[in-house]
Amino acid sequence: xxxxxxxxxxxxxxxxxxxxxxxxxxxxxxxxxxxxxxxxxxxxxxxxxxxxxxxxxxxxxxxxxxxxxxxxxxxxxxxxxxxxxxxxxxxxxxxxxxxxxxxxxxxxxxxxxxxxxxxxxxxxxxxxxxxxxxxxxxxxxxxxxxxxxxxxxxxxxxxxxxxxxxxxxxxxxxxxxxxxxxxxxxxxxxxxxxxxxxxxxxxxxxxxxxxxxxxxxxxxxxxxxxxxxxxxxxxxxxxxxxxxxxxxxxxxxxxxxxxxxxxxxxxxxxxxxxxxxxxxxxxxxxxxxxxxxxxxxxxxxxxxxxxxxxxxxxxxxxxxxxxxxxxxxxxxxxxxxxxxxxxxxxxxxxxxxxxxxxxxxxxxxxxxxxxxxxxxxxxxxxxxxxxxxxxxxxxxxxxxxxxxxxxxxxxxxxxxxxxxxxxxxxxxxxxxxxxxxxxxxxxxxxxxxxxxxxxxxxxxxxxxxxxxxxxxxxxxxxxxxxxxxxxxxxxxxxxxxxxxxxxxxx
Numbered sequence: 001x002x003x004x005x006x007x008x009x010x011x012x013x014x015x016x017x018x019x020x021x022x023x024x025x026x027x028x029x030x031x032x033x034x035x036x037x038x039x040x041x042x043x044x045x046x047x048x049x050x051x052x053x054x055x056x057x058x059x060x061x062x063x064x065x066x067x068x069x070x071x072x073x074x075x076x077x078x079x080x081x082x083x084x085x086x087x088x089x090x091x092x093x094x095x096x097x098x099x100x101x102x103x104x105x106x107x108x109x110x111x112x113x114x115x116x117x118x119x120x121x122x123x124x125x126x127x128x129x130x131x132x133x134x135x136x137x138x139x140x141x142x143x144x145x146x147x148x149x150x151x152x153x154x155x156x157x158x159x160x161x162x163x164x165x166x167x168x169x170x171x172x173x174x175x176x177x178x179x180x181x182x183x184x185x186x187x188x189x190x191x192x193x194x195x196x197x198x199x200x201x202x203x204x205x206x207x208x209x210x211x212x213x214x215x216x217x218x219x220x221x222x223x224x225x226x227x228x229x230x231x232x233x234x235x236x237x238x239x240x241x242x243x244x245x246x247x248x249x250x251x252x253x254x255x256x257x258x259x260x261x262x263x264x265x266x267x268x269x270x271x272x273x274x275x276x277x278x279x280x281x282x283x284x285x286x287x288x289x290x291x292x293x294x295x296x297x298x299x300x301x302x303x304x305x306x307x308x309x310x311x312x313x314x315x316x317x318x319x320x321x322x323x324x325x326x327x328x329x330x331x332x333x334x335x336x337x338x339x340x341x342x343x344x345x346x347x348x349x350x351x352x353x354x355x356x357x358x359x360x361x362x363x364x365x366x367x368x369x370x371x372x373x374x375x376x377x378x379x380x381x382x383x384x385x386x387x388x389x390x391x392x393x394x395x396x397x398x399x400x401x402x403x404x405x406x407x408x409x410x411x412x413x414x415x416x417x418x419x420x421x422x423x424x425x426x427x428x429x430x431x432x433x434x435x436x437x438x439x440x441x442x443x444x445x446x447x448x449x450x451x452x453x454x455x456x457x458x459x460x461x462x463x464x465x466x467x468x469x470x471x472x473x474x475x476x477x478x479x480x481x482x483x484x485x486x487x488x489x490x491x492x493x494x495x496x497x498x499x500x501x502x503x504x505x506x
Contacts, residue, residue, distance in 0.1 A: 100471040100472040100473045101471065101473065102130040102132075102133070102135065102137060102473050102475070103137060103138075103469060103471070103473065103475075103504050103505075103506045104137070104506060105137050105138040106506075107504060107506025108128055108137060108138035108501070108504060108506060109138060110506065111500050111501070111503065111504040111506050112138075112497060112500050112501070113500070115493070115496050115497045115500050116140065116497060118493040118496070119485065120483060120485040120486070120489040120490045120492070120493040121481045121483060121485075121490060121493050121494070122459075122481055122482050122483025122484060122485060122490070123481065123482045123483070124140065124141075124479065124480070124481050125139075125140065125141040125142065125144050125146045125398070125399050125479075125480045125481075126139050126140055126141075126142065126399050126477070126478060126479040126480065126497070127139035127142035127398075127399035127400045127402070127403045127477065127478050128403070128475055128476070128477045128501060129400075129403040129404070129406075129407060129475065129476045129477075130407075130473065130474075130475060130476075131406060131407050131410050131466055131474040131475055131476040132407075132410075132473070132474060133407070134403075134404055134407035134408070134411075134476075136400060136403070137475070139399060139400070141399075142398065142399045142400045143381065143382065143398050143399075143400050144382070144398055144399075145382035145383070145384070145396035145397060145398050146396065146397065146398065146399065146462075146480040146482065147393055147395060147396065147457065147460045147462075147480070147482065148390055148395055148396070148397040148402070148455055148462055148480065149390045149395075149455030149456055149457045149460050149461075149462050150340045150342075150389065150390040150391075150453065150454060150455040150456065150462075151390065151397070151402055151453050151454075151455040151462045151463075151464045151478070151480075152345075152385065152387070152388070152389065152390030152395050152397065152455070153336060153337055153340065153345050153388070153389065153390055153453060154337075154402060154405050154406065154409075154420065154453055154464060155369055155370075155373060155383075155385065155397070155405060156336075156345055156348055156349045156352070156365075156369055156388040156389070157333045157336065157337060157348070157409075157419070157420045157423070158372075158373065158376070158378075158405050158408065158409055158417055158420055159349075159352050159368065159369040159370075159372040159373055160329060160333060160348045160349070160351055160352040160355075160369075161329065161330065161333060161416055161417050161419060161420065162372050162375075162376060162414075162416065162417065163352050163355040163356055163368070163372055164329050164351060164352065164355050165329075166328065166329070166330060166416055167328055167329075168328065168329040168351070169325035169326050169327065169328055169329070170187050170188050170189035170325065170326040170332075170347070170351065171187045171189075171323050171324070171325050171326075172184070172185070172186060172187050172189055172192055172214060172219060172264070172323065172324055172325075173185045173187065173320050173321075173322065173323040174219065174222075174223045174320070174321045174322045174323070175314050175315075175318035175319060175320050175321060176318055176319045176321055177238060177312075177314060177315055177318055178315070180232065180234065180235055180236060181235060181236045181237075181238070182223065182227075182235050182236075182237055182238075182321065183237075183238045183239065183240050183312065183313075183314040183315075183318065184237065184238070184239040184240065184264065184290070184291055184294050184309070185239075185240040185264075185314050186239070186240060186241050186243060186262065186263035186264025186265070186287065186290070187243065187263060188243060188244070188263040188347050188350055188351060188354075188360070189213075189214060189325075189326040189347065190259070190265050190268045190269070190343045190344055190347045191213040191214070191268070191326055191327070191332070191335075191344065192213060192214045192215075192216055192265070192266050192267075192290070192324070192326070193213045193214070193215060193216065193266060193267050193273070194215075194216045194217070194266045194267055194273060194293045194297075195267065195273055195274070196217070197212065197215065199274070200212065200213060202335060202339075203338070203339065203430075203431070204276075210327060210328070210331055211327050211331050211335065212327065213326065213327065214324035214325055214326050215324060216266055216290070216293055216294055216297055216324075217297050218324050219294065219297075219322055219323070219324045220294055220297030220298045220300070220301055221297075221301055222321075222322035222323070222324070223298065223301075223303075223321050223322040224298060224301035224302065224303045225322075226321040226322055227303055227321070228302075228303075232303075233302065233303055233304060234303065234304035234305075234306065235298070235303060235304070235305060235306065236305075236306045236307070237291065237294070237295055237298070237305050237306075237309040237310075238291075238309060238310050238311065238312035238314075239264055239287060239288075239290070239291040239294075239309050239310075239311055239312070240264070240311075240312065240313050240314045241262050241263050241264050241287045241311065242313045242314075243263040243350075243354070243360055244261065244262060244263045244350060244360045244361065245359045245360060245361045245364070246359065246361030246362055246363060246364070247261075247361070247362065248260045248261055248262055249261070250342075250346070250362070250387060250389070250391055250392070251386070251387075251392060251394075252391045252392060252393070255281065255282045255284075256279040256280065256281060256282065257279045257342055257391065258282075258342040258343050258346070258389065258391060259282040259283075259286050259343045260282070260284070260285070260286050261343070261346045261347075261350075261362075262286050262287045263287075263347075263350075263360070264286070264287040264290045264291070265286035265287060265289070265290050265343075266286070266289060266290040266293050268282075268286075268341075268343045268344070269282040269283050269286035269289065269343070270282060270283075271283055287311070288309070288311075291309035292308075292309065294309075295308075295309055329348075329351070329419075330418075330419035331419070332344065332348060333348060333419045333420065333423055334419050334422055334423035335423070336348055336423070337420065337423035337424055337425075337431075337453055338423050338424070338425055338430060338431035338432070339431055339432070340431070340432050340453070340454060342389040342390075342391055343389075345388045345389035345390070346362075346365070346387065346388050346389050348388065349365035349366075349368070349369060349387070349388025349389075350364075350365050350388075352365060352368045352369055352372065352388075353365040353367075353368040355368070356368035356371060356372065362386060362387055362388075363386075365387075365388050366385040366386055366387065366388070369385060369388065370383060370385055373405070376408055376414075377408070378401060378404050378405055378408060379398075379400060379401055379404055380401065381398070382396060382397075382398050382401075383396060383397050383398070383401055384396040384397075385397075390455060390457075391457075393457055393460070399464075399478035399479070399480055400478075402464040402478035402480075403464070403476040403477065403478050405420075406420075406421075406464065406465065406466060406476040406478075407476050409421055410466065410474070410476070421451065421466065424451035424452055424453055424465050424466070425451065425452065425453070425454070426448060426450070426451055427443075427446055427447050427448060427449070427450035427451070427452065427495075427498075428444070428447030428448060429447070429448060432453075432454040433450070433452060433454065436491065436495055437450065437495055437499070441492055441495060441496075442492065442495075442496045442499070443492070443495035443496045443498065443499035444499075445499055445502065445503060446467065446495070446498055446499040446502040446503075449467060449468045449502055450465060450466070450467045450498055450502065451465045451466050451467075452464060452465025452466070452467075452477075452498070453465055455480075456487065456491075459482055459483060459484060460480075460481065460482055461481045461483070461487060461490045461491050461494060462478070462479065462480045462481065463477075463478075463479050463491075463494050463495075463498065464476075464477065464478035464479070465477065467498055467501050467502045468502065469501060469502060469503075469504045469505065470502070470503055470504055470505035471504075471505045475501060477498060477501055479494050479497060479498070481493075481494065
């Protein structure tokens, strides 16, 4: 069956790009659309994949991921990384996968052949399942835990969407602490921006109404309006970060792939909010930076701010003066997965913790995620989570768990989880897969019909997602490697396995 037919049938899982879909990078602000773009850290910056998966130098990312020759770079592919992709309507046409059968384990074994023996893969754990039923089809060491890197974000995404209502937005508020005193209260939105709306970029592209982050300038304007209405033109400002508990720094914090984890920050704690770098330098104190930014905007609105903002919890029951809200949780999850944003992933994990009445900490978030996955029937034997982003090498997830996560997210019974599927990068076209599955990679035939989450840490390369096989059946797969080989070679070997799965009419 041709690729066009396979593409049509993939829509049975709701594999679409929503209006304003994210593309190659995390929210990077740039002065003009023509400005140069940074590289992916997981293909990452944060595996961030900007990411999230950390670079092979230990900082994490897939910056060379999927170069078109499968070895490392290709100027043409680098130049094309922001090539146009559909922003509205379905990526794949309507279809019905019910008339096709899942491949057999023997058929997959034959189809994959020697691709799973490639020396660049090192130790390979993998699983392939029928996405429609969740039935395991074929694999090797599929139940053996392996380091997931940024495929951990799949667990974070599923749990958060299951725990939070679809319309959930993260609020940043200002309350009146006392006469002449106000408090800026962090609600956990790292995407809050200090940039003008026309300078905000996500994936190098302007944002639409649904994906546009909340504005610190808007919050200051609304606060100033409320203060002036009450006859107040001068205030003392404090800021509240009490929502989160536990350590501020990830155990693998490097001040580039991830910021200090605090409920109050602006532009994800970047020193330069317009930096195109996928793993930009971060400020030491994101909450203090955010408070200083807010004070500057208040002064621009004609409100005098006395001294330097100080950290202090808001009084219980303090009246709210103003608020701004993030995009809905589904859009945040899509952005997190497409760009492999580590800082956003830790924020989403803490939103899940709050909803589950767990402490908003690394430990509490991990417990909230695993408890919710257990409730969804996802097998958790061998699963160990210590963060929500996948930066931690201590995390362990078996491939079988990842394919079950994907099957649950794609199931008609769980429409609330669909942003997990729509947020997956499209092979050769978007996010952390934009530079993979190229024409000369040996996996080019799978471009456009694979959606998958990447994962990269030093010595670790993972890929988990969905693919439409030659018979039009949607399959879920997870491939997890640990290898000393060149990371570009390992990623190319992984991609060739996925391409064989796509070509399987078996």
